[in-house]
Amino acid sequence: MNSSGYSYPKTDITISLFAGDLRAFFPKPQGLVESEWPPTQVEYLGVYLRELGCKTVLAEAHYMDRDYVDDVALFYSRSLRSYPNYCQRLHFFSETFDQNTWHSMVVEPGSRDKTKHFLQNSYLGFCVVRPLPGSPLGRTVVPTLGPDAKSGARRSFGAVRPYEVHLAGYTLQVVGLVFQQQDQGVSACATTALWSSMHNVTKAEGLTILTPAEITEAASRYALPTGRALPSEGLTIQQICEATRAAGLQPVLIPSVSLDHDRAQLLAYLSSGFAPVLALQPLSGSGVGHAVCAVGLKTNQVRPQTNPALLYKDRATSVCGIYIHDDRLGPYAAAELVSWTAKDGRIRTAVFIRWPDADVPTDQSLLQAIIVPVPAKLRMSLTRIRALGHGLVQAAAVLFPEFAGQIVFNCRYQLASDYLARAADFELSNDGCYALKCETVLSRFIGLIEITNENEPLFDVLLDATETLANPSALAVVGRKGLPAKYHSELANIALEFAARLIL
Amino acid sequence: MKDDLNAETVPQGQNQSAKRSEERVKQALENARQAVKPIVKQEMEGELVSNELLSVRLRGLR
Numbered sequence: 001m002n003s004s005g006y007s008y009p010k011t012d013i014t015i016s017l018f019a020g021d022l023r024a025f026f027p028k029p030q031g032l033v034e035s036e037w038p039p040t041q042v043e044y045l046g047v048y049l050r051e052l053g054c055k056t057v058l059a060e061a062h063y064m065d066r067d068y069v070d071d072v073a074l075f076y077s078r079s080l081r082s083y084p085n086y087c088q089r090l091h092f093f094s095e096t097f098d099q100n101t102w103h104s105m106v107v108e109p110g111s112r113d114k115t116k117h118f119l120q121n122s123y124l125g126f127c128v129v130r131p132l133p134g135s136p137l138g139r140t141v142v143p144t145l146g147p148d149a150k151s152g153a154r155r156s157f158g159a160v161r162p163y164e165v166h167l168a169g170y171t172l173q174v175v176g177l178v179f180q181q182q183d184q185g186v187s188a189c190a191t192t193a194l195w196s197s198m199h200n201v202t203k204a205e206g207l208t209i210l211t212p213a214e215i216t217e218a219a220s221r222y223a224l225p226t227g228r229a230l231p232s233e234g235l236t237i238q239q240i241c242e243a244t245r246a247a248g249l250q251p252v253l254i255p256s257v258s259l260d261h262d263r264a265q266l267l268a269y270l271s272s273g274f275a276p277v278l279a280l281q282p283l284s285g286s287g288v289g290h291a292v293c294a295v296g297l298k299t300n301q302v303r304p305q306t307n308p309a310l311l312y313k314d315r316a317t318s319v320c321g322i323y324i325h326d327d328r329l330g331p332y333a334a335a336e337l338v339s340w341t342a343k344d345g346r347i348r349t350a351v352f353i354r355w356p357d358a359d360v361p362t363d364q365s366l367l368q369a370i371i372v373p374v375p376a377k378l379r380m381s382l383t384r385i386r387a388l389g390h391g392l393v394q395a396a397a398v399l400f401p402e403f404a405g406q407i408v409f410n411c412r413y414q415l416a417s418d419y420l421a422r423a424a425d426f427e428l429s430n431d432g433c434y435a436l437k438c439e440t441v442l443s444r445f446i447g448l449i450e451i452t453n454e455n456e457p458l459f460d461v462l463l464d465a466t467e468t469l470a471n472p473s474a475l476a477v478v479g480r481k482g483l484p485a486k487y488h489s490e491l492a493n494i495a496l497e498f499a500a501r502l503i504l
Numbered sequence: 505m506k507d508d509l510n511a512e513t514v515p516q517g518q519n520q521s522a523k524r525s526e527e528r529v530k531q532a533l534e535n536a537r538q539a540v541k542p543i544v545k546q547e548m549e550g551e552l553v554s555n556e557l558l559s560v561r562l563r564g565l566r
Contacts, residue, residue, distance in 0.1 A: 182564065189564030225559065234563025241558075255557055257550030264547075279562055290564035309539055328564055369557055383551050387544045394536035399529060489522075493529035 009086060011062035013168065015099045018054045018092070021046035025059065025090055029133040041137045041181040044330030045127065047355065048142065049092055052124050056093040058102070060167070063089035065128045067139050067195075070211035071186045075230055076132075087138055088129040091167060095122035106168050116170050125174040126165060130183075137181035141174050144323070144332055149298060153320060157296035157332075159275035161200045177275060177295050179331035180212070187212040189291045190235035190277070191219070191243075192327040196293040197275045198247055198373050204273065205375050207248040218246035237279055240291070240371055249373040252381065256367040259339045262349045264316035264411075266337075268382045269372045270297050272413040276372040278324065280351060280365035283340075290365065292353075295332060296323035302408055302454070311397035315410035315450075326353055329362065342366060378413060378445045380465045380473065385411045388471050389449040392461060392494075396451055399490045400483070403453045410450045413465060416442035426457075427481045432503045440476050440501050447473075456482030459491055461498070474500035 016024065022045060028037045065087045076083040095118065097105075105115040128138035144157040157177075165172045178199045182192045195212050202209045210218065219239035220229035227233070235243070241251040254265050269276050280290045298321035302313045323332045333353050340350035352361035393409035400407070420437055428436065447463030457480035467473035477495035479488060479502070488504060495502035 188562075190562040193562075225561070234561050236559055236561050238558040240562070253553050253557075255550060255553060257546075261547055261550050279560060281560075288564070289560050289562040291562040307543070310543075368560060381551065383547050386547060390540035390544055391533065391537045394540050395529070395532040398532045398536065489525050490529055493526050494533070496526065497530060497533055 009062050009084075011060065013102065014059045014061070015097065015102045016057045016059065017096065018049065018057050020050055022049070022057075022090075025057065025088075025129065026136050031133070034134060039135065039137065039181065040328065041330050044333075044355065045137065045140065045142075048330060048332070049124065051145065052092075052143065053094045054092045054124050055096045056122075058091040058093065058167075060089040060091070063087050063128060065089075065130075065139055067180070067211045067213075068128065068130050070213040071130075071183065074213040074217065075186045084131050087131065089126055090129060091126045091165070091172075092124035092142070093119070093122040094124055116172075119167075119170055120172050123165075123172045123174055125163075125176060128180075132183055132185075135181045135183040140179045140331060141176045142179075142331055143174055143176050144296060153298045153300045155296055155298055155323065156271070157323065158271045158273050159197075159200050159295050161203060176331070177293075177325065179325045180327065182327045185231050186216055188232045188234040189327050190240055191215045191232060193277045193291040193293040193325065194235075194240055194243055194371075194373070196295075196325045197277045197371075198244070198249060199275075201249060201274055201373055201375065202247055205248070210243070210247050215243045215247075219243035221246070234288075235291075237369060237371060240277060244371070244373040247373065248376070250376050250378075252372040252374055254370040254372070256349050256369055258347060259337060259349045260314075260316065262367055262370065263319040263337060264314065264386060265370055265382060266294060266322060267297060267299075267316045267319050267410075268385075268412045269370075270294060270322070274372050274374055274413075276370045278351065278367060279369040279371065281368050283350065283364040283366060289368065290328070292327070292335075293325040294322050294370075295325055298322065298334070305405075310394060311404045311407070312393040313406075313408045315408055322351075324351075324353065326363075329353065329355070336361070337367075340366060375445065377443070378465050379468050380447050380463060381468075382411060382413075384469060385447040385449060385463060388461075388463070392449060393451055395494070396458070399494075400458070400487050403458065406453055407458070408452050408454060410452070412448050412450075413445050414448050416444060416446050419446060419448070419462070423478075426478070428478075429504055432479075435501065436476065436478065436503045440503070442475055446475070453482050458483040459494075461500070472499055474498035476501045476503050479504040 026038045026042050072085045125142035127140035130138040141163045160177045162173050162175050191212050219235050244251040276294045299318040300320045303317035321336045324335050326333045336352040338350050342348045349367040351365050353363040354361050389409050389411045397404045397407045443464045443466045445465040447465045449461040451458045460478040462476040464473040477500045492502050
């Protein structure tokens with residue numbers, strides 16, 4: 001053995017102009033490659049970065065990636081080929097700068113604050129380039145698209161979080177949700193989707209974030225319907241649930257029933273900060289299912305009620321699409337939700353997935369189930385919250401007749417601390433504000449029923465989400481500024497009926 | 505005792521009005537519960553998980 005085996009790899013940082021795609025950073029490996037080169041995910045990321053206005057790419061030649069190192073430890077280290085245990089990392093910026101400018105930014109001590117400001121303001125995230133021949137795109141975090149879609153719809157991304165990045169002594173931040181390409185050695189689509197899905201909630205709950213290798217191991221510990229754990233042949237829904245529990249979370253499994261039902265579930269969980277895994281069945285008839293991670297929502301106007309017996313609208317009808325991490329495609333891919341008549345005659349939810357700059361869907365699937373990793377203390381199901389919400393809003397439409405037909409209800413979860421922070425803008429009385437913040441016991445997560453008149457809030461009902469039944473688990477009924485004082489006595493009686501504290 | 509004394513000082517008309525409002529809210533909630541029963545039942549039934557669903561394998565293709 002020669003001494004070079006003990007040497008450290010060389011590293012450097014190189015700056016390149018972004019030429020509109022990432023081909024230059026992903027050279028084709030020697031030998032036959034099964035699919036086209038560059039991989040679809042690399043092409044997609046190039047298109048997405050173009051949409052974000054990327055101008056400069058900074059490449060770190062040596063980067064130790066926790067997730068990839070775990071993949072190597074579990075799987076690639078036992079291969080005949082010597083896979084390096086390190087990667088490259090690419091950083092993207094919306095401003096133009098060259099190698100000389102970068103050099104100055106690093107060495108000139110007087111301009112440190114100015115440089116940090118410049119880098120942070122133009123930072124568009126990063127991607128890890130793995131030394132794997134067929135699946136080079138590793139951990140990737142890029143920002144979401146802005147809130148306004150070209151169609152006039154609104155985009156919202158409740159399941160994203162800030163990621164800190166350390167680069168040449170500077171700490172930069174990007175807000176997004178982690179994505180990577182499946183490698184089919186350690187992780188198939190289900191592992192990758194669950195990994196993305198748990199990244200926000202595990203961090204928020206102070207739990208250890210599992211790597212893809214740890215997820216596949218945990219999923220295969222007690223059940224191996226596919227015969228072997230590695231190379232990964234995908235996961236069953238039961239295995240996804242098992243891996244979720246291993247991460248210290250609990251899986252909420254919701255079968256897809258109808259478009260209305262699915263939209264309500266997706267709206268509630270995504271706006272509560274939870275990223276659901278979606279189990280899909282291709283419409284083309286292939287027997288193999290696919291998993292993606294939902295990250296954001298595309299919403300439009302709330303639709304009118306279609307049932308003449310009901311006097312209210314459901315916020316869930318505003319959901320016209322979702323944004324997903326599809327490991328066959330890329331991050332934040334737009335997906336339309338539509339009603340579809342299946343072969344058995346049942347009306348199902350179909351998911352049409354598109355490229356960022358395309359109108360024609362690239363993939364069409366039926367939604368089979370929604371799996372949401374949630375904190376263990378969040379026990380009250382959304383369906384139970386909605387069951388209470390339906391009755392409550394129907395009664396409110398009768399009791400507050402001037403809002404009948406216009407009244408809208410929405411159900412979700414929220415951290416009690418976040419709700420209390422928001423309450424500063426509720427224009428509550430001093431007594432009400434003090435009672436809510438100091439005299440009302442609240443669970444860590446509250447089940448929240450929001451009753452609004454179109455966009456003006458009327459009142460909220462706060463539920464103890466550690467209970468299983470929504471009624472009687474109401475903690476408080478909070479009057480909001482859109483509710484006229486003449487209706488306060490009715491609201492007081494609603495609070496009385498729910499044995500909840502009235503806050504005005 | 506103090507509560508009893510307070511109760512005596514509330515005018516009878518006001519008391520009856522409060523009672524009527526309470527009854528009206530109670531009735532509205534009960535009627536609403538009946539009106540939304542079909543939609544609630546439909547959403548609740550959707551939560552039932554079958555063994556077949558648990559066994560669905562998700563592998564995807566590159």
